[in-house]
Amino acid sequence: MKKQLFSLVLGAGLFVGGGQVFANETEEVVSPDSELYDTTRIMEEVEYDLTDDASDKAILQDQYATERLKESQVAMESGDIETAEQLVEESNSSAEQADADLTEAKSSGDEDAEEVEESLSKSLEERSKELTKLLEREDLPEEAKQGISNAIKQVENVVQRAKQREELQSKLVDGEITEEEFKSEMKVLAETFKEEAKKNREEAKKNREEARKSREEARKSREEARKSRAKAKEREEELREEAEEREEEAREEAEEREEEAREEAEEREEEAREREEEAREEAEEREEELREEAREREEELREEAEEREEEEREEAREREEEAREEAEEREEESREEDEDEDEDEDDDDDEDDENSRNEGKDNSRGRGNQ
Amino acid sequence: MTKKWHFAFILFFITTLLVGCNGETESDNSAEVNQKENVESEENELLYVNEAYGISIAQNADWTFESEVVSANLNVVLSHNKLEAIISTVSADRTFEEIKQELKSGAGDVEVISEEGHTLSYKSKLKNAVRTDVYFKEHNDSKNLIIIFMSPNSEYEQAKPNIKSLLNHIN
Numbered sequence: 001m002k003k004q005l006f007s008l009v010l011g012a013g014l015f016v017g018g019g020q021v022f023a024n025e026t027e028e029v030v031s032p033d034s035e036l037y038d039t040t041r042i043m044e045e046v047e048y049d050l051t052d053d054a055s056d057k058a059i060l061q062d063q064y065a066t067e068r069l070k071e072s073q074v075a076m077e078s079g080d081i082e083t084a085e086q087l088v089e090e091s092n093s094s095a096e097q098a099d100a101d102l103t104e105a106k107s108s109g110d111e112d113a114e115e116v117e118e119s120l121s122k123s124l125e126e127r128s129k130e131l132t133k134l135l136e137r138e139d140l141p142e143e144a145k146q147g148i149s150n151a152i153k154q155v156e157n158v159v160q161r162a163k164q165r166e167e168l169q170s171k172l173v174d175g176e177i178t179e180e181e182f183k184s185e186m187k188v189l190a191e192t193f194k195e196e197a198k199k200n201r202e203e204a205k206k207n208r209e210e211a212r213k214s215r216e217e218a219r220k221s222r223e224e225a226r227k228s229r230a231k232a233k234e235r236e237e238e239l240r241e242e243a244e245e246r247e248e249e250a251r252e253e254a255e256e257r258e259e260e261a262r263e264e265a266e267e268r269e270e271e272a273r274e275r276e277e278e279a280r281e282e283a284e285e286r287e288e289e290l291r292e293e294a295r296e297r298e299e300e301l302r303e304e305a306e307e308r309e310e311e312e313r314e315e316a317r318e319r320e321e322e323a324r325e326e327a328e329e330r331e332e333e334s335r336e337e338d339e340d341e342d343e344d345e346d347d348d349d350d351e352d353d354e355n356s357r358n359e360g361k362d363n364s365r366g367r368g369n370q
Numbered sequence: 371m372t373k374k375w376h377f378a379f380i381l382f383f384i385t386t387l388l389v390g391c392n393g394e395t396e397s398d399n400s401a402e403v404n405q406k407e408n409v410e411s412e413e414n415e416l417l418y419v420n421e422a423y424g425i426s427i428a429q430n431a432d433w434t435f436e437s438e439v440v441s442a443n444l445n446v447v448l449s450h451n452k453l454e455a456i457i458s459t460v461s462a463d464r465t466f467e468e469i470k471q472e473l474k475s476g477a478g479d480v481e482v483i484s485e486e487g488h489t490l491s492y493k494s495k496l497k498n499a500v501r502t503d504v505y506f507k508e509h510n511d512s513k514n515l516i517i518i519f520m521s522p523n524s525e526y527e528q529a530k531p532n533i534k535s536l537l538n539h540i541n
Contacts, residue, residue, distance in 0.1 A: 030476040035442045036469065039458040039518070040476035042445050046454045046520045047500045056496040063478045112497070216441050 029070040032083050038212065054105035055112045061098035062123050065091045069127050076134070076144075085147040086204075086211045088131070092154040093197065093204040095124060099158050100193035103165060107186035121162070128155050161193055417539070418446055423459055424510055428539040431532055448536070453529040455536055456518040459509070466506040469516060473504060499523040505537060515540070 030040045044064055051057050068091035075084040098120055105113040134140065135148045165186070172182040415429040423444050427433075433455070436447040446457040460469055470490045474480065480502075483491040488506040493499040501523040507515040517537060521529045 028475045030472055034472065035461060035464075036458070036472050036476070038439055038441045039443065039445055039456065039516075040473065042439065042447060042456055043473075043476070043502070043518060043520065046447070046456065047494065047502075050452065050454065050500050050520060050522055051496065051498060052522075053496070053498045056498055059496060060494075067476075067478065212441055219442065 029067055029074060031078075032071050032075050032080070032087065033078065053110075054101050054108060055110050055116045058098045058101035058105060058116050058120060061094045061101060062120050065094035065098060066123055066127060068094060069130055073130075073134070076137075076140075081141055081144045083211060083215070085144055086207055088134075088148060088151045090204045090208060091127065092151050093200040095127070095155070095158055096193070096200050097197040099161050100190060100197040103161070103186060103190035103193050106165065107183055107190045109183065117162075117165075124155060124158060128152065131155065161189075164189060417448070420444060420446070423513060425457070425459075425515070426541050427457070427536075428541070430539045431535050433532070433536055433539075450529075450532050450536075452525050453519060453521040453532055455533075456520070457540065458516050458518065459513045460516055462508075462510070462512050462514050464514075469506065470504070473516075473518075477502065493523050501526045503533065507537075507540070 030037050044060075048057060048060050048064075051060060068087045072084045072087035072091065075081075075087060102113060102117055102120060105116065110116075131148055131152050135145060135152070140148075168177070168182055168185055168189070171177045172179065177185070416426050417429045417433060418427040418435050418438075419425070420438070425444070425446070427446075427448070431450065433448050433450045436449050436454075438447075439445040444457075444459045448455040448457070466488060470485065473490065474482070474492070477492060477494075479495055480492040481495055481499075483493060483501070485491075490504040491501065493501040499522070501521055503519040505517040505519075507517060509515045517540065519529070519533050519536075
């Protein structure tokens with residue numbers, strides 16, 4: 001046991017090196033930035049509350065102390081120094097609670113208490129080394145360094161507790177106190193440690209709650225900022241769209257005007273074509289009318305000519321008829337003269353009479369026609 | 371004369387028996403009705419509701435509301451004796467595989483009991499181990515739910531019906 005105490009004190013005093021394995025384990029931890037981080041913390045609290053055995057409780061708090069330190073490293077790597085400090089504080093309060101639970105286990109004569117104590121001392125040593133390693137970081141702000149220094153002092157407090165337990169153990173071994181007295185005094189120590197641990201845990205929890213609230217507020221602010229940016233972007237997008245729409249409208253209007261101008265030009269062209277067509281048609285009509293008139297005049301002339309020709313022909317016929325009648329009359333006269341001269345025959349006379357009647361008829365008919 | 375007394379006694383006995391049975395049946399019936407009414411009123415009442423996240427938990431059995439923490443996600447803690455339930459929201463774009471991996475990382479040194487479909491079960495390696503059962507439930511377009519049950523491993527079998535009951539009451 002003395003050896004254990006020695007190693008614990010040595011571990012707390014000589015925090016050098018040995019952080020490599022520990023650092024690699026940070027990959028297995030839930031990041032404080034994770035959506036599920038608070039869920040895992042609530043699960044831890046529930047698990048601890050459901051655990052009745054003091055040794056088990058000590059182991060759990062020791063695990064939590066180690067996890068907080070790993071999470072602190074993650075937070076530090078991501079530049080969240082405030083959270084890192086908070087987690088170091090929580091790591092220490094868990095370590096104190098583990099120690100208080102261990103003391104209770106020892107006071108109740110738990111057989112596993114010694115083994116748990118050994119395990120806890122190793123963890124404490126590793127955490128101490130890690131804290132020292134953190135303290136040596138050059139990029140750490142002064143405030144954070146102060147916080148880690150305080151944490152190391154708290155580790156020393158745990159070491160002092162271990163010393164107190166060890167002194168009691170020695171007294172028991174040396175026969176200075178009875179088993180009953182040992183248990184009784186250990187119980188008193190356990191109560192004191194538990195009280196302190198409880199106080200520190202509550203303080204750490206309160207701080208964590210505040211930190212969580214400030215993270216939540218920061219998250220809300222980020223969210224609001226993101227929303228504002230999104231809104232601004234949206235507004236910008238709207239303005240851009242409006243500008244595009246206006247441009248589009250102007251373009252469309254220009255196109256419409258161009259189209260209208262083109263249509264008007266086409267209409268004018270069409271009208272000109274129509275007027276030309278009308279003029280052409282009118283000209284054709286006039287030409288046609290002229291041709292018609294010419295044809296009519298020609299026709300009239302032709303008819304007049306024909307009429308004149310007919311009249312001439314008629315006149316010629318009449319003249320010919322008159323000439324023929326005159327010739328016949330002359331022939332008749334000459335024949336009558338011949339008959340008179342050659343003695344008239346009765347039959348011929350009748351015939352002559354008849355002929356003269358017929359000629360008279362023809363003459364009267366020809367006059368009627370004229 | 372004795373026969374008459376015997377007959378009268380038997381008659382009285384039978385009558386008493388019939389009346390008694392009838393009364394018991396009525397009492398059974400009314401108990402059944404009351405139970406039904408209780409179930410209906412339990413179903414109508416809500417144990418927890420969060421409109422922002424669209425979550426409601428109907429009143430059932432002896433589950434009681436413990437706490438609500440809203441941070442990066444919503445966490446609602448309910449309890450039933452030594453059985454605790456944590457109902458948490460997770461972004462819908464995260465797969466259950468990713469969630470399981472993260473929960474196992476946060477759980478430390480544990481023994482995985484089963485990992486099937488939308489469930490994960492593991493227990494701590496302590497003397498008095500605590501068992502954790504995680505159920506994944508699709509909720510809406512933006513959020514899904516994980517329902518985490520934790521109980522001492524020794525009391526898990528007893529807790530099983532209450533786990534199933536609560537799972538059926540979460541909407």
